[in-house]
Amino acid sequence: MALAKITSVSGRGVYVPGNDIDTDRIIPARFMKCVVFDGLGEFLFYDVRHTPEGVPTGHPIDKPEHKGATILLSGANFGCGSSREHAPQAIHKAGFRAVIAENFAEIFFGNSTTLGIPCVQAAREDIAKVAAAIEKNPAIEITVDVAALEVRFGSDKIKITQRESARDALVNGRWDAIGDLIDGLPAVQATAAKLPYMSAA
Amino acid sequence: MQAPAIVSAFRIVVFLCHTLPITMSAQPKSLFEKVWDAHAVRTLANGQTQLLIGTHLIHEVTSPQAFGMLRDLGLKVAFPHRTFATVDHIVPTNELVEPYKDNLAQAMMDELRKNCAQFGVTFFDRASGKQGIVHIVGPEQGITQPGTTIACGDSHTSTHGAFGAIAFGIGTSQVRDVLATQTMALGALKVRRIEVNGKLRAGVYAKDVILHIIRLTGVNGGTGFAYEYAGSTFDAFTMEERMTVCNMSIEGGARVGYVNPDETTFAYLKGRPYSPTGAAWDAAVARWRSFASDTGCRYDDVIKINADDVAPSVTWGINPGQGISITENIPSPETATSDDDRAGIIEALEYMKLPAGKPIKGVKINVAFIGSCTNGRLSDFQEVARYIKGRKVAPGVRAIAVPGSQIVGLQCEKLGLDKILVEAGFEWRAAGCSMCLAMNPDKLIGDELCASSSNRNFKGRQGSITGRTVLMSPVMVAAAAVTGVVSDAREVFAVSNN
Numbered sequence: 121m122a123l124a125k126i127t128s129v130s131g132r133g134v135y136v137p138g139n140d141i142d143t144d145r146i147i148p149a150r151f152m153k154c155v156v157f158d159g160l161g162e163f164l165f166y167d168v169r170h171t172p173e174g175v176p177t178g179h180p181i182d183k184p185e186h187k188g189a190t191i192l193l194s195g196a197n198f199g200c201g202s203s204r205e206h207a208p209q210a211i212h213k214a215g216f217r218a219v220i221a222e223n224f225a226e227i228f229f230g231n232s233t234t235l236g237i238p239c240v241q242a243a244r245e246d247i248a249k250v251a252a253a254i255e256k257n258p259a260i261e262i263t264v265d266v267a268a269l270e271v272r273f274g275s276d277k278i279k280i281t282q283r284e285s286a287r288d289a290l291v292n293g294r295w296d297a298i299g300d301l302i303d304g305l306p307a308v309q310a311t312a313a314k315l316p317y318m319s320a321a
Numbered sequence: 322m323q324a325p326a327i328v329s330a331f332r333i334v335v336f337l338c339h340t341l342p343i344t345m346s347a348q349p350k351s352l353f354e355k356v357w358d359a360h361a362v363r364t365l366a367n368g369q370t371q372l373l374i375g376t377h378l379i380h381e382v383t384s385p386q387a388f389g390m391l392r393d394l395g396l397k398v399a400f401p402h403r404t405f406a407t408v409d410h411i412v413p414t415n416e417l418v419e420p421y422k423d424n425l426a427q428a429m430m431d432e433l434r435k436n437c438a439q440f441g442v443t444f445f446d447r448a449s450g451k452q453g454i455v456h457i458v459g460p461e462q463g464i465t466q467p468g469t470t471i472a473c474g475d476s477h478t479s480t481h482g483a484f485g486a487i488a489f490g491i492g493t494s495q496v497r498d499v500l501a502t503q504t505m506a507l508g509a510l511k512v513r514r515i516e517v518n519g520k521l522r523a524g525v526y527a528k529d530v531i532l533h534i535i536r537l538t539g540v541n542g543g544t545g546f547a548y549e550y551a552g553s554t555f556d557a558f559t560m561e562e563r564m565t566v567c568n569m570s571i572e573g574g575a576r577v578g579y580v581n582p583d584e585t586t587f588a589y590l591k592g593r594p595y596s597p598t599g600a601a602w603d604a605a606v607a608r609w610r611s612f613a614s615d616t617g618c619r620y621d622d623v624i625k626i627n628a629d630d631v632a633p634s635v636t637w638g639i640n641p642g643q644g645i646s647i648t649e650n651i652p653s654p655e656t657a658t659s660d661d662d663r664a665g666i667i668e669a670l671e672y673m674k675l676p677a678g679k680p681i682k683g684v685k686i687n688v689a690f691i692g693s694c695t696n697g698r699l700s701d702f703q704e705v706a707r708y709i710k711g712r713k714v715a716p717g718v719r720a721i722a723v724p725g726s727q728i729v730g731l732q733c734e735k736l737g738l739d740k741i742l743v744e745a746g747f748e749w750r751a752a753g754c755s756m757c758l759a760m761n762p763d764k765l766i767g768d769e770l771c772a773s774s775s776n777r778n779f780k781g782r783q784g785s786i787t788g789r790t791v792l793m794s795p796v797m798v799a800a801a802a803v804t805g806v807v808s809d810a811r812e813v814f815a816v817s818n819n
Contacts, residue, residue: 138668139661140540140640144779148786149760153411153425155385155432157493167786172767196661197541200574200640201779202758203476204383205492226544226576227476230507231492285508288367297365297506298394301498304362304371305399308504311362311373316601316608317469318375318403 125293126236127267129218131190132259134180135251136165141194142201143228147210160206161213181214185258190217193247193254198239199228208232218264220247220271220280233286236295238266246271246278267291349615352468352581353512353547356487356612360470362504369506374489375469377404377499378455379442381411381429382760383474387496388436400503401441405464408433408446409454410760414723414750417447426761440500453726453752456480456694460564461728463593466605467582468612472499477694477776479570482579483563484586485612487547489576510577511545511621516552519628524811526704527562528696528774528794530554532634532644533626534566535573540642543575546621549614550580554628560589561700568695569776572641581613635807636778636792637681638669643778645681647797647809653677672780673789674768681807684791687769689720689802690783691747691795693757696774697725699732701795706738708799708814714746715805721763722747723755747802759784772801 151163169179176182181189192211198221199207208231211219218238232239242250253260253273263272264280266287271278289295312318350358360373377400379387384406391398398404411426421427437444445451445458452458456477459465467485471478476490491505498505515534548570555563563580570578580586587606590596597605632646643665645652651670654677657663670677675684691697691705702722714720722742724730730752733739739749756763757775764784765771771783771790778790791807800810810816 139665142640142777142779144758144777144782148781149410149758150784152382153423153429153760155429156389157386167781170786172786197544197574200540201476201571201777203474203478203490203492205386205474205494208492223541223544225541225574227490227492227571231494234492234494283508285367285369289369292367294366296494297369297371298494298498298501300365301371301502301504301506302396304504305502307362308371308373308399308502311360312400312503315359315373315375315469316605317466318373318400 123293123296124236126238126290126295128263128265129191129238130261130263131217132186132188133191133193133250133254133262134186134189135193135254136180137195139195140197140200143199143204143207144201146199146207147204152204152206157206157209157213160210161215164210164214188215190215191262191264192216192219193251194219194221196222198224200225203227203231205231208235208237212237220250220264222247229286233289233295234297236290238264238282238290240264240266240271240280240282242271242278242280249276249278349618351512351549351614351618351620352485352579352612353487353510353549353577356468356470357509359468365506369508371504372507373470373504374472374499375403376459376464376471377503378459378471378473378478379404379406379496380455380473380475381408381433383493384436384496385429385432386493387500388440390497391500394501396501398440398442398500403503404442404500405459406433406437406442406444407452407455407458410754410758412753413762414753414755415762417751423762447727450727453729454694454697454754456568457697457725457729460484460560461593461726463590463596466590467586467609472505476571477568479576479578480564480568480694482567482570482577483560485579485582485609487577487579490571510547512549513543513546513622513624514549514551514620515624515626517550517554517626517628518552519554520557521554521628521631524633524796524816525631526794526796527558527565529631529634531566531569532636532641532792533631535569535642536634536644537624538573540572540640541574543570543573546575547577547579548575549620550578555580556583559700560585561698564698565695569641572776582609583613633794633797633810635681635797636790637673637675638665639672639778639780641776641778641792643669644792647682649681650678651675651681682809684807685770686718686772686791686801686806688765688771689714689718689798690756690771690773690775691798692723692725692755693775694725694754695776696795697723697729699729701774702733702738702742703736705795705799706741708796708810709745709803710741712745712803714802718802718805720747720802721750721756723750724752726752756783758782772798772807774798
């Protein structure tokens with residue numbers, strides 16, 4: 121189970137302003153009536169990107185100059201609400217490979233890391249700097265350097281932070297824990313054997 | 322990065338020298354630490370813990386992809402006897418016979434049924450008579466027990482913490498991890514004790530307590546924390562009240578919320594289908610008791626609230642932290658405490674189409690919804706029926722009551738509560754998540770405003786992209802249903818302290 125070592129992500133960026141962008145907004149519940157994650161990308165932010173009549177609203181991710189962007193920028197408490205992995209799945213399937221925000225809701229952060237999507241934190245004024253650079257030149261290349269904990273764009277750079285366990289998992293290629301967890305199965309049996317409620321009825 | 326680590330290590334040394342003169346083993350621990358330690362399998366390379374998840378609850382929305390991954394990897398379910406499934410999010414509450422009209426819903430139903438059969442997982446489907454919202458089924462079956470770890474692909478899994486369990490909402494990849502290994506990789510949480518003391522005033526409910534807490538801490542104030550709810554108010558709460566509070570922990574950003582197990586917990590569990598019996602019961606109670614937080618254990622933070630300060634509460638905005646008491650005015654941008662707050666108020670008022678600075682009382686409603694994993698239990702319907710008996714839902718208001726489980730539905734029907742609700746003008750439905758998240762036919766239409774006993778008032782949450790949600794306790798929903806406007810239930814139903 122060799123996973124890619126995700127030390128940095130480079131590409132164009134798009135800024136979606138706002139705080140407390142919840143998972144219902146990232147992927148409305150009605151699009152979760154599916155048994156596979158394929159196809160979720162087109163429904164990312166769907167109800168913000170369309171009027172009730174289905175007319176595009178000109179959301180940042182739909183702007184022609186941001187097509188193909190791989191780095192998403194937003195505000196505080198990004199991904200709050202439900203535990204639906206459909207949210208980071210939709211972000212990934214829409215082509216995004218990293219998210220920069222002031223901070224993240226707990227479950228969303230963990231789900232994203234497990235999918236190999238670095239979620240990194242930056243100060244509000246620093247995010248504004250990157251957003252301004254994108255506004256000026258949408259084609260500007262942005263590098264989210266997870267290993268060095270900085271974001272570089274043009275000749276400028278900002279500092280970012282990330283929870284150490286997540287950073288370690290990403291840069292060392294162990295962001296999906298399943299292999300490690302399976303390796304631990306004998307120890308799991310031993311722990312379970314000490315807990316009466318774990319025994320078969 | 323180095324300096325803070327040294328400072329905190331120094332603090333720990335000081336702490337140990339001054340407060341723990343006896344032995345390390347006597348160090349008092351919180352329930353969270355005890356449960357964590359008992360379930361920690363080993364430390365992983367990135368510093369996270371491989372944590373044993375004793376009970377895995379699954380449902381149709383977040384499990385099919387996980388089973389798909391299991392098949393792709395050629396893996397089995399490691400502990401099928403500790404895995405329990407039910408169907409709740411997509412089930413129509415007004416359509417009992419399969420195939421359901423909605424092909425997508427039927428496909429999810431079929432997929433779960435197939436997965437449970439193939440992997441040997443117990444499935445509480447509608448034919449079992451035990452189907453319901455996963456967070457109502459676990460406790461009522463006695464599956465949810467103190468001192469255990471629980472995970473479910475749903476953020477309201479924190480509900481189970483009411484029993485002194487550590488219960489995590491997880492994503493689908495973690496559902497896969499738990500299916501395949503009965504463990505997941507996790508970093509320990511900090512623990513915040515939230516103490517509420519005193520007797521709640523008449524007409525104030527557990528729902529108001531949690532809305533009050535979230536208003537105080539904000540929607541992300543709990544990030545990184547497990548909440549320990551305590552104090553005389555919680556001691557006096559029934560299990561159903563404790564579940565209502567723990568349920569909404571995540572709305573304040575806390576992934577886990579729990580109450581220490583006590584006699585109320587044990588009395589609730591006694592005689593349930595999955596509860597131990599005979600000598601095993603006594604042993605289990607002794608064990609459960611031992612998991613309660615020790616006196617003098619360390620908390621990372623403590624918040625104290627006076628029960629007297631909690632009023633009947635309602636939300637006015639687009640997240641559960643945007644709440645006020647029923648007697649307050651809707652905030653206005655001028656009263657904002659920060660730029661963020663101001664932007665939040667403007668965005669919320671625009672979406673909610675509510676007037677800044679005016680009373681919330683009197684805002685017209687279109688729909689009344691009583692149900693959900695927050696407030697879809699027997700006591701919720703008993704309390705509503707007590708007050709709504711003989712009253713009528715206001716003309717033009719669509720009112721639906723949805724029991725959280727088939728068993729809750731049956732209990733209500735045995736007591737005749739369904740009749741009282743129907744006579745008042747409510748529709749009485751079959752069990753499911755219903756209009757809480759509208760992944761089923763129960764949805765708002767256009768910009769309808771719903772007085773709702775559910776847990777989230779996000780934009781579009783109740784199935785219409787412009788639909789509006791005002792969260793409140795079930796009795797407050799009943800009051801709004803009767804008057805047709807957001808109301809103070811204490812006035813509508815002449816609730817007094819007697």
